[in-house]
Amino acid sequence: MSTQPTGQPHPWQLNFQEAASPVMENLHDMHSLLLHVITCIAIAVLILLGYILFRFHHRRNPYPADFTHNTMLEIFWTLIPVIILVVVGVPSVRLLHKMETPKNAELTIKAVGHQWYWSYEYPDDKNEGKNFEFDSYMIESKDLKPGQLRLLDVDNPMVVPVDTVIRVLVTGADVLHSFAVPSLGIKRDAVPGRINETWFSIKKPGTYYGQCSELCGAKHGYMPIAVKAVSKQEYQEWINSKTNTPEQKTADNSEKETDQKPKEENHQEDPKKGHVIKKYKENL
Numbered sequence: 001m002s003t004q005p006t007g008q009p010h011p012w013q014l015n016f017q018e019a020a021s022p023v024m025e026n027l028h029d030m031h032s033l034l035l036h037v038i039t040c041i042a043i044a045v046l047i048l049l050g051y052i053l054f055r056f057h058h059r060r061n062p063y064p065a066d067f068t069h070n071t072m073l074e075i076f077w078t079l080i081p082v083i084i085l086v087v088v089g090v091p092s093v094r095l096l097h098k099m100e101t102p103k104n105a106e107l108t109i110k111a112v113g114h115q116w117y118w119s120y121e122y123p124d125d126k127n128e129g130k131n132f133e134f135d136s137y138m139i140e141s142k143d144l145k146p147g148q149l150r151l152l153d154v155d156n157p158m159v160v161p162v163d164t165v166i167r168v169l170v171t172g173a174d175v176l177h178s179f180a181v182p183s184l185g186i187k188r189d190a191v192p193g194r195i196n197e198t199w200f201s202i203k204k205p206g207t208y209y210g211q212c213s214e215l216c217g218a219k220h221g222y223m224p225i226a227v228k229a230v231s232k233q234e235y236q237e238w239i240n241s242k243t244n245t246p247e248q249k250t251a252d253n254s255e256k257e258t259d260q261k262p263k264e265e266n267h268q269e270d271p272k273k274g275h276v277i278k279k280y281k282e283n284l
């Protein structure tokens with residue numbers, strides 16, 4: 001597995017893509033737990049069935065017993081499923097909660113689904129006074145360069161720093177879409193007029209691919225998602241190259257004050273973002 005490139009499917013792949021985020025690692029564990037449980041159940045049922053077919057065949061057992069109840073047996077066949085459900089349910093709910101609640105997100109990105117492309121907005125960074133945002137279109141098969149993946153690579157990937165908790169706000173501009181990246185263990189519906197939330201953090205630099213996962217029209221299959229994880233320094237250089245350069249910021253006195261404050265404070269001062277989050281919380 002480890003020789004395969006991360007963040008993308010590969011030929012003859014079995015099982016999930018390699019986990020690139022803590023949530024996906026937990027999902028792998030959850031999946032193996034369930035696989036063990038259902039395999040045990042299937043084998044137990046199969047053995048029981050085989051035994052019954054053999055032992056109670058009419059030739060071996062011509063006169064069936066006529067009792068109808070067995071208290072011990074009934075207690076056990078009630079208790080055992082209860083125990084199995086608890087063993088499955090507790091970690092499942094715990095993981096669900098972890099997936100839903102980003103702890104101390106350091107960076108927020110808004111992913112907006114359109115017919116048929118994604119656009120990404122970085123509310124923490126400004127470009128000409130507005131939130132920095134860009135569109136991300138799939139590269140047509142005829143324009144692919146060597147090494148690029150058909151139906152998965154895009155012109156402008158969503159760039160993120162590694163080892164950073166990233167909150168993704170997902171919404172749709174026109175119809176339902178779904179923002180899903182398998183190796184990060186995320187899938188959130190993009191609903192027009194609503195904001196859904198998810199989060200991830202990536203350990204290893206690389207590109208992680210996903211696809212729109214809610215049928216959204218004719219070109220649903222042609223709006224992939226590419227998340228490019230780079231080092232924190234490279235990310236900072238990228239964001240600086242895309243937004244107002246530091247020199248411009250210093251020249252602009254109105255922006256000077258907020259720009260020099262640490263990121264966390266900037267978070268709260270961003271009126272638009274605060275509004276979005278507040279609205280979202282009110283909806284809960």
Ligand SMILES: [Cu+2]
Nearest residue numbers: 212214216220
């Ligand atoms: Cu779609």
